[in-house]
Amino acid sequence: MPHLVILYSGNLDCDVDMTAVCRALADAMLTIRDEEDEQVFPTGGARVLAYPAPSFAIGDGGAAAVAAGESGEYGFAYLNLRMGRGRSAVVQRRAGEIIAEAARTLFAPLLQKRRIGLTFQIDVGPEVYDAKFGNLHPLFQKGKN
Amino acid sequence: MPHLVILYSGNLDCDVDMTAVCRALADAMLTIRDEEDEQVFPTGGARVLAYPAPSFAIGDGGAAAVAAGESGEYGFAYLNLRMGRGRSAVVQRRAGEIIAEAARTLFAPLLQKRRIGLTFQIDVGPEVYDAKFGNLHPLFQKGKN
Amino acid sequence: MPHLVILYSGNLDCDVDMTAVCRALADAMLTIRDEEDEQVFPTGGARVLAYPAPSFAIGDGGAAAVAAGESGEYGFAYLNLRMGRGRSAVVQRRAGEIIAEAARTLFAPLLQKRRIGLTFQIDVGPEVYDAKFGNLHPLFQKGKN
Numbered sequence: 166m167p168h169l170v171i172l173y174s175g176n177l178d179c180d181v182d183m184t185a186v187c188r189a190l191a192d193a194m195l196t197i198r199d200e201e202d203e204q205v206f207p208t209g210g211a212r213v214l215a216y217p218a219p220s221f222a223i224g225d226g227g228a229a230a231v232a233a234g235e236s237g238e239y240g241f242a243y244l245n246l247r248m249g250r251g252r253s254a255v256v257q258r259r260a261g262e263i264i265a266e267a268a269r270t271l272f273a274p275l276l277q278k279r280r281i282g283l284t285f286q287i288d289v290g291p292e293v294y295d296a297k298f299g300n301l302h303p304l305f306q307k308g309k310n
Numbered sequence: 311m312p313h314l315v316i317l318y319s320g321n322l323d324c325d326v327d328m329t330a331v332c333r334a335l336a337d338a339m340l341t342i343r344d345e346e347d348e349q350v351f352p353t354g355g356a357r358v359l360a361y362p363a364p365s366f367a368i369g370d371g372g373a374a375a376v377a378a379g380e381s382g383e384y385g386f387a388y389l390n391l392r393m394g395r396g397r398s399a400v401v402q403r404r405a406g407e408i409i410a411e412a413a414r415t416l417f418a419p420l421l422q423k424r425r426i427g428l429t430f431q432i433d434v435g436p437e438v439y440d441a442k443f444g445n446l447h448p449l450f451q452k453g454k455n
Numbered sequence: 456m457p458h459l460v461i462l463y464s465g466n467l468d469c470d471v472d473m474t475a476v477c478r479a480l481a482d483a484m485l486t487i488r489d490e491e492d493e494q495v496f497p498t499g500g501a502r503v504l505a506y507p508a509p510s511f512a513i514g515d516g517g518a519a520a521v522a523a524g525e526s527g528e529y530g531f532a533y534l535n536l537r538m539g540r541g542r543s544a545v546v547q548r549r550a551g552e553i554i555a556e557a558a559r560t561l562f563a564p565l566l567q568k569r570r571i572g573l574t575f576q577i578d579v580g581p582e583v584y585d586a587k588f589g590n591l592h593p594l595f596q597k598g599k600n
Contacts, residue, residue, distance in 0.1 A: 166574065168533055170462060171510075172315060172359055187512035195515070208515050212531050212572060214462055214508035218359035220316075222332035225340070225353050229449050239446060241357050243313055254438075261439030269443050276445050282357060283444035284311065286437040292576040293544075294551030298559050299573035300566050301529060304519050317460060317504055363504035365461075367477035370485070370498050374594050384591060386502050388458055399583070406584030414588050421590050427502060428589035429456065431582040 166249045167194060168212050169264070173242035175217035180240075180278065186271050187213040190244075193267035199256050206248070206260075209301035223282060230280055240275070244268060244285040252289075261287050311394045312339060313357050314409070318387035320362035325385075325423065331416050332358040335389075338412035344401050351393070351405075354446035368427060375425055385420070389413060389430040397434075406432050456539045457484060458502050459554070463532035465507035470530075470568065476561050477503040480534075483557035489546050496538070496550075499591035513572060520570055530565070534558060534575040542579075551577050 169190055171183070191213045197205040227237020246264060248257070265285050275281055314335055316328070336358045342350040372382020391409060393402070410430050420426055459480055461473070481503045487495040517527020536554065538547070555575050565571055 168462075168574070172313075172361075174359065183510040184512070187510050188516060191512035191514075191516070208519070209572060211512075211514055212533070213512045214464065214531070214533075215510040216361060216462075216506060216508055218361055220328040220332050220360040222329070222336035222356075222358045224336075224356055224446060224450070226333060226336070229353070233449065235449075241359075241444075241446075243357070243359075257438045261441065265439075265441040265443065268441075272443070276443075280446050280449060281444050282354060282446040283442065284313070285439075285441045285443070286435065287439035288436050289438050290576065291436055291578050291581055293547045293579050294555075294575075294577035296551065296555040296558075296575045297573065298555070298562070298575070299531075299571045301514060301531075301570050301572040304523065304525075304570060305514070317458075317506075319504065361506060363506055365473040365477050365505040367474070367481035367501075367503045369481075369501055369591060369595070371478060371481070374498070378594065380594075386504075386589075386591075388502070388504075402583045406586065410584075410586040410588070413586075417588070421588075425591050425594060426589045427499060427591040428587065429458070430584075430586045430588070431580065432584035433581050434583050436581055 166210050167206050167246055169194065169244060169246040171213070171215035171242055171244050173215065173217055174221040174223065174240045175219050176238060177240045177242060177275070178217055180275055183215045187215050189271055190264060190267055193264050197260050197263050200253070205252065205256055207302060208305045235280065239280050239282065241282040246287045247290050248287060250289055257287060311355050312351050312391055314339065314389060314391045316358070316360035316387055316389050318360065318362055319366040319368065319385045320364050321383060322385045322387065322420070323362055325420055328360045332360050334416055335409060335412055338409050342405050342408050345398070350397065350401055352447060352450065354450045380425065384425045384427070386427040387417070391432045392435050393432060395434055402432060456500050457496050457536055459484065459534060459536045461503070461505035461532055461534050463505065463507055464511040464513060464530050465509050466528060467530045467532065467565070468507055470565055473505045477505050479561055480554060480557055483554055487550050487553050490543070495542065495546055497592060497595065499595045525570065529570050529572065531572040532562070536577045537580050538577060540579055547577060
């Protein structure tokens with residue numbers, strides 16, 4: 166954790182370099198610091214994944230835009246960050262603001278060109294069981310020593 | 311919001327036009343009205359995305375169907391709608407019934423042909439931060455005036 | 456239900472047979488038994504789907520590994536099981552342990568070769584509406600008689 170999953174309409178791929186978006190959002194996540202100025206998300210735990218949907222439907226399908234003389238090719242991206250429990254409300258809001266600001270900057274050129282729905286939410290999940298068994302974290306703990 | 315995400319086994323693509331399913335479900339979402347006969351979901355907020363899974367496993371992998379003289383090629387679709395907080399239980403149930411009915415109709419031909427697992431759930435999410443920064447909604451607010 | 460969804464960085468496909476992973480995890484799910492030695496998850500309800508992400512970013516992007524003389528090509532898999540409500544904490548923990556153990560075994564060869572983040576969580580969902588309308592379950596109920 167944290168995991169940021171981007172679900173988006175596949176028709177954005179022509180206008181967005183989603184790998185660059187993933188990287189920029191991961192970088193933003195790693196800048197977030199808590200009230201004690203400690204990094205909130207462990208470096209090895211920051212993961213961003215983006216999935217273009219091959220099939221989708223958005224709003225009225227384009228009718229309102231066409232009626233307004235625009236392209237009816239709407240796009241959509243949903244950014245959903247799941248973070249672990251136990252962070253303060255201050256840290257949650259700070260994380261939200263920093264990532265939202267990064268996303269706004271990244272998608273600004275797209276919003277100049279097209280009609281796009283963009284939603285970003287942070288969830289603190291309803292997990293009843295949690296296990297981590299990778300080998301990424303030790304790389305960074307080692308680096309600290 | 312609302313977002314309806316369809317996760318399904320890729321072996322359904324040969325039998326279902328998933329883009330048409332997305333459109334029909336988005337249309338169904340837009341028909342839902344509350345106790346005051348107001349449209350529940352804003353037109354610009356209705357989004358449906360469908361993702362075929364290239365790898366999957368279902369049930370016993372087909373053994374029971376083969377033993378019964380049927381095809382062991384099971385399929386599966388999971389429809390998950392996430393809607394915003396603050397709607398009444400009546401509206402939540404009404405949304406569920408309308409979308410489930412639309413899904414039943416859409417998948418009926420498939421259920422005539424194949425063994426398919428179909429689950430539909432509406433979640434009201436555990437978000438601790440929520441931001442919307444697209445440019446779709448103004449198109450419809452403008453349309454209202 | 457239950458549904459186990461695997462979101463993973465697409466760069467694992469070269470080293471993992473994800474269809475085999477799905478099958479092995481479904482098999483593990485079907486072995487779970489409750490306090491009365493009854494099968495916890497109905498055979499027709501066990502579903503595993505795996506989605507490679509074409510775009511992703513992980514940790515520091517590889518810098519720490521490269522600095523340590525390793526490959527900077529991190530991978531990542533997130534296993535998320537959603538199960539129905541109403542199971543005891545004992546059953547939830549047992550499900551977690553059995554599936555985590557299966558996942559550990561399945562990913563062990565990969566962890567020998569590469570730096571991978573692996574997270575597994577079980578959620579009991581926040582659904583406000585739930586409908587099932589497939590035709591898989593009757594196949595197994597029939598089989599019981």
